[in-house]
Amino acid sequence: MSYTAESIAVLKGLEPVRHRPGMYTRIDCPLHIIQEAIDNAADEALGGFCKRITVTLHADQSVSVEDDGRGIPVEIHPLEQVPTVEVVFTRLHAGGKFNKDERESAYRFSGGLHGVGVSVTNALSTRLEVEVVRDGGRHRMAFAGGNVLEPLQRLGDAPKRASGTRVRAWPDASFFDSPLIPLPQLERLLRSKALLLPGLQVVLNVEGGATSEWCFADGMLQYLSEQIDGEMVAPVFSGEKYAPRGDENFPVGSGAAWAICWTADGSLARESYVNLIPTPSGGTHEAGLRQATLDAVKSFADHHALLPKGVKLAAEDVFSRASFVLAVRMLDPSFQGQTKERLNSRDAVALVARMLRDPLELWLNEHPDAAKKITDLAIRAAQARTRAGQKVEKRKQSGVAILPGKLSDCQSEDTRRNEIFLVEGDSAGGSAKSGRDKELQAILPLRGKVLNTWEVDAGSLFANREVHDIAVALGIDPHPASAPDTVLNNLRYGKVVIMTDADVDGSHIRVLLCTLFYRHFPKLIASGHLYFAQPPLFRLDVPGQGKNRPPRKLYALDGDERLATLDRLRLEGIKPEAIAISRFKGLGEMNPEQLWETTMSPDTRRLMRIRMPGSEEAKPVMQMLMGKSESAGRRAWMEDNGALIGADI
Numbered sequence: 001m002s003y004t005a006e007s008i009a010v011l012k013g014l015e016p017v018r019h020r021p022g023m024y025t026r027i028d029c030p031l032h033i034i035q036e037a038i039d040n041a042a043d044e045a046l047g048g049f050c051k052r053i054t055v056t057l058h059a060d061q062s063v064s065v066e067d068d069g070r071g072i073p074v075e076i077h078p079l080e081q082v083p084t085v086e087v088v089f090t091r092l093h094a095g096g097k098f099n100k101d102e103r104e105s106a107y108r109f110s111g112g113l114h115g116v117g118v119s120v121t122n123a124l125s126t127r128l129e130v131e132v133v134r135d136g137g138r139h140r141m142a143f144a145g146g147n148v149l150e151p152l153q154r155l156g157d158a159p160k161r162a163s164g165t166r167v168r169a170w171p172d173a174s175f176f177d178s179p180l181i182p183l184p185q186l187e188r189l190l191r192s193k194a195l196l197l198p199g200l201q202v203v204l205n206v207e208g209g210a211t212s213e214w215c216f217a218d219g220m221l222q223y224l225s226e227q228i229d230g231e232m233v234a235p236v237f238s239g240e241k242y243a244p245r246g247d248e249n250f251p252v253g254s255g256a257a258w259a260i261c262w263t264a265d266g267s268l269a270r271e272s273y274v275n276l277i278p279t280p281s282g283g284t285h286e287a288g289l290r291q292a293t294l295d296a297v298k299s300f301a302d303h304h305a306l307l308p309k310g311v312k313l314a315a316e317d318v319f320s321r322a323s324f325v326l327a328v329r330m331l332d333p334s335f336q337g338q339t340k341e342r343l344n345s346r347d348a349v350a351l352v353a354r355m356l357r358d359p360l361e362l363w364l365n366e367h368p369d370a371a372k373k374i375t376d377l378a379i380r381a382a383q384a385r386t387r388a389g390q391k392v393e394k395r396k397q398s399g400v401a402i403l404p405g406k407l408s409d410c411q412s413e414d415t416r417r418n419e420i421f422l423v424e425g426d427s428a429g430g431s432a433k434s435g436r437d438k439e440l441q442a443i444l445p446l447r448g449k450v451l452n453t454w455e456v457d458a459g460s461l462f463a464n465r466e467v468h469d470i471a472v473a474l475g476i477d478p479h480p481a482s483a484p485d486t487v488l489n490n491l492r493y494g495k496v497v498i499m500t501d502a503d504v505d506g507s508h509i510r511v512l513l514c515t516l517f518y519r520h521f522p523k524l525i526a527s528g529h530l531y532f533a534q535p536p537l538f539r540l541d542v543p544g545q546g547k548n549r550p551p552r553k554l555y556a557l558d559g560d561e562r563l564a565t566l567d568r569l570r571l572e573g574i575k576p577e578a579i580a581i582s583r584f585k586g587l588g589e590m591n592p593e594q595l596w597e598t599t600m601s602p603d604t605r606r607l608m609r610i611r612m613p614g615s616e617e618a619k620p621v622m623q624m625l626m627g628k629s630e631s632a633g634r635r636a637w638m639e640d641n642g643a644l645i646g647a648d649i
Helices: 015-019 031-046 084-090 117-123 183-196 219-227 284-303 315-319 347-366 368-394 426-435 458-463 465-474 504-520 522-526 559-571 592-600 615-626 631-644
Strands: 052-057 063-067 125-134 137-144 147-157 164-171 201-206 211-214 237-242 255-262 270-274 322-329 419-424 441-446 495-499 530-532 538-542 552-556 580-583
Touching (some): 031 052, 031 063, 031 164, 084 117, 084 125, 117 164, 219 237, 255 284, 255 368, 284 315, 284 322, 322 347, 419 504, 426 441, 426 592, 441 465, 504 530, 552 559
Antiparallel strands (some): 125 164, 137 147
């Protein structure tokens, strides 16, 4: 087959969405593409321009979303030279939400920041109609498969003060596993918009069925109280706090609102949102909530001398019986994927912790009886956790080896939570030791490159000092793939993390360590204990933008992520020449705070779990790559596959 210029396909407009819909939305059902239109209406309500949102499920499986907001602009776009409403529905990465000027407060804390939104709804619908009322006129436009079907036309006059947008979409069933929108999920989504925006009226009409309506005057407090089915040990604690003008750490208006309660039994109710977007998989904002809660309860317990001797509270102890609703407002949140189910923004940890800590500590001291019950609940959970850890420790007593002297061990005895980082070099090991969480994280520096153990017999394995230290630190012995799971009974850490530089030598060390574990400790991989750390290769220093936007430090794993970050910053109006970009030569160049924030903190790091490949498929490849007598085969493989290897620049 010839490989010429004609072989390169270029997808334009909305073609990428129709070609690979799974990259832009969930394809199990059309709910998410309808949610994009609902989110747009909710953003108008967040800005104070919308009082009512109406969603209708029609009998022909189409869905309409109507709001009384300002209406999408219909005038000609100055750059695209087509009606602005057409730009919104036919261009990826287009929308008013990229404008973060404080005067444009409607979208200052919007959740729709990827800029694909309703254009994806358009691309994956057989037909989409939009009606806009604004500036004394009623306008209409229709699309089919992402393309303009009926150009924008004015239908007639409308009252001067009337405004709003109505979008009706017919999702294309060929793109989804099921053409039906699950009604319970849609109801939950609409209910959440109402609870996060007190006073907003949200209506769901089902043609030929029932009509539901939600409006919460007391917002989260009322909602969480309705969800609790167990006995509350204390009243619901609710509140909100946002950064004032002139705050040195966070943009004005960013912050959080919350409702938290503790129950002695029953199921837990936990929901979180970022700029009105539900995050069912949690993320860094929930990590900030856990941190603030732990700090406040520990402070109360220490002040009143409530902690028994030897008991140390952990976040899961305080949070094990907590139910909450958390709503965060922040500029430019970074989500995991277009479906936005998990928040990845590192700033959210500090933002939520800073806003919640002091109000919660004040509330605990103002309600001492309730606070003592909450503390007692946490203490019992900590004591149960300690007893469980001691049971595990007793099974380790036979054949205890002397731990390596260069191992900086952790303090916790809970093997499920403990982590060990196998670090390349003493320099990086020093930064890791200083920046780690000493309670849970152990550091084992490795000198040079580990021995290639592919053809080393298990009986001779410990002749190598580095391999010996790794095995003793982990607490397990070499074993075959057919060994029972009990060979991991003495494993001292729940996570074994290989942390090397993001360069060729670092990759080689990772391959050698993976060879060691695959060949001689396969159950470690099969049970999901082995991970790769992913340190960033680049740091981007972004200047501040006035009093309301302090300077930022952003990190990129590789060149592609660096370019994507630069593109996003360019859309924010930041000139590329104003951004200082530095490249890390290795982990040793990072100070302990940077290494913790980017690579080691459970709340902000990105770990890659290593999974066990199929033995029949993997062994010939490993033999070719690692066998001492396979140099000819390796050379032929590299000649055939060299184009697959890229380097970050």
